[in-house]
Amino acid sequence: MSGEASTTRKAVAAAQRIVVKVGSSSLTTASGGLDQDRLDALVDTVSRRVVDGGQVVLVSSGAIAAGIAPLGLRRRPRDLASQQAAASVGQQALAHAYAESFSRHDLIVGQVLLTADDVVRRGHYRNAQRTLDRLLGLGAVPVVNENDTVATHEIRFGDNDRLAALVSHLVGADALVLLSDVDALYDGDPRRGGASAIREVNGEEDMVGVRAGSAGASGLGTGGMASKVEAARVACTSGIPVLLTSAALADRALGPADVGTAFAATGSRLSARRFWLAHAAGASGRLWLDDGAVTAVVRRRRSLLAAGITAVEGAFDGGDVVELVAPSGEVVARGVVAYDAGELPQLIGRSSHELPPEQRREVVHADDLVPLR
Numbered sequence: 001m002s003g004e005a006s007t008t009r010k011a012v013a014a015a016q017r018i019v020v021k022v023g024s025s026s027l028t029t030a031s032g033g034l035d036q037d038r039l040d041a042l043v044d045t046v047s048r049r050v051v052d053g054g055q056v057v058l059v060s061s062g063a064i065a066a067g068i069a070p071l072g073l074r075r076r077p078r079d080l081a082s083q084q085a086a087a088s089v090g091q092q093a094l095a096h097a098y099a100e101s102f103s104r105h106d107l108i109v110g111q112v113l114l115t116a117d118d119v120v121r122r123g124h125y126r127n128a129q130r131t132l133d134r135l136l137g138l139g140a141v142p143v144v145n146e147n148d149t150v151a152t153h154e155i156r157f158g159d160n161d162r163l164a165a166l167v168s169h170l171v172g173a174d175a176l177v178l179l180s181d182v183d184a185l186y187d188g189d190p191r192r193g194g195a196s197a198i199r200e201v202n203g204e205e206d207m208v209g210v211r212a213g214s215a216g217a218s219g220l221g222t223g224g225m226a227s228k229v230e231a232a233r234v235a236c237t238s239g240i241p242v243l244l245t246s247a248a249l250a251d252r253a254l255g256p257a258d259v260g261t262a263f264a265a266t267g268s269r270l271s272a273r274r275f276w277l278a279h280a281a282g283a284s285g286r287l288w289l290d291d292g293a294v295t296a297v298v299r300r301r302r303s304l305l306a307a308g309i310t311a312v313e314g315a316f317d318g319g320d321v322v323e324l325v326a327p328s329g330e331v332v333a334r335g336v337v338a339y340d341a342g343e344l345p346q347l348i349g350r351s352s353h354e355l356p357p358e359q360r361r362e363v364v365h366a367d368d369l370v371p372l373r
């Protein structure tokens, strides 16, 4: 790549605290065992950064894939119980491999297995934050994965790309690096041919027409490019720049950052509460807004009043988190609703002066509302 490095690339190269996420397809062989050479190469790169004074949190997938061969399975299992069994076997193989590999550089690793509750429940969030912070302070390399052996479909993070974005905010990272088996984001699935690489994403306008598809041909990854793009969006809108490239290019990604796709930080750092509201908390319902209300809450950062709501979905109580939806169906904000779902139908569409005084409070107060664009 030629030309002057973008601000985003400089920020990634200079980041002091960094989260590096590596996917299953970059650590395991097609037959479902750990690929020690590739794991060692990644560890060498991460170690260089740590020895140079940086702090790295490694979010590593691969537990399920690494458990396939030892259990005599032929491919990645589809049912939850077998996935959990594979993860149980594979995670300990993975942790062992990382511990051995980092020990070549005299570095200690700390295994951190998180469930969605650990970041979705605000009380648990601080606990995970403290542990990771202390590990980094003690010079260890935290190796994070989802606690797959107990996570059911209903309570999963979804994928480790999302987990990595959440962890980036949790540890206050200066950058997030997503390593996969593809060197960059392309405008279409590169497996189909004819797609071109996108080098810089400076906002949603650069994503227009980009088709980010499902997981790679190895059958080992889960989220595919779509989940990486979504994770990049979560990080960038929270003020964290992202670099996406292949694990084979990790050295350059963590060095001059002159490879892959750089996603610029578009938003400012969110407080833990606002980040939680925007990205972590589960939503219990939806409020459909008219165009005027969308402008008021998204552009003018106003509270949402009953007059701008056209429909209510879901069974929520006052104090729950809900999504605010534009007429187009796009979720434009999330916030804490002040009323129970049952109270709203008789209020919506009516302006405050038509309502009795006790029902004139905002439906979602501006302080409890985070626009998503």
Ligand SMILES: Nc1ncnc2c1ncn2[C@@H]1O[C@H](COP(=O)(O)OP(=O)(O)O)[C@@H](O)[C@H]1O
Pocket (backbone or CB within 6 Å): 022, 023, 024, 025, 026, 179, 180, 181, 182, 184, 185, 186, 187, 188, 189, 190, 191, 210, 211, 212, 213, 214, 215, 216, 217, 220, 221, 222, 223, 224, 225, 226
């Ligand atoms: N627009 C795109 N740009 C790049 N890769 C894409 C795109 N759409 C789909 N993909 C596929 O996504 C795969 C990476 O996702 P995945 O297999 O889940 O990786 P990992 O295991 O690293 O998380 C690539 O191998 C590629 O084939």
Ligand SMILES: N[C@@H](CCC(=O)OP(=O)(O)O)C(=O)O
Pocket (backbone or CB within 6 Å): 022, 023, 024, 025, 060, 061, 062, 063, 064, 065, 087, 145, 146, 148, 158, 159, 160, 161, 220, 221, 222, 223, 224
């Ligand atoms: N927690 C799972 C990984 C899930 C996942 O998102 O995988 P990937 O798409 O390879 O990053 C595991 O360790 O197998």
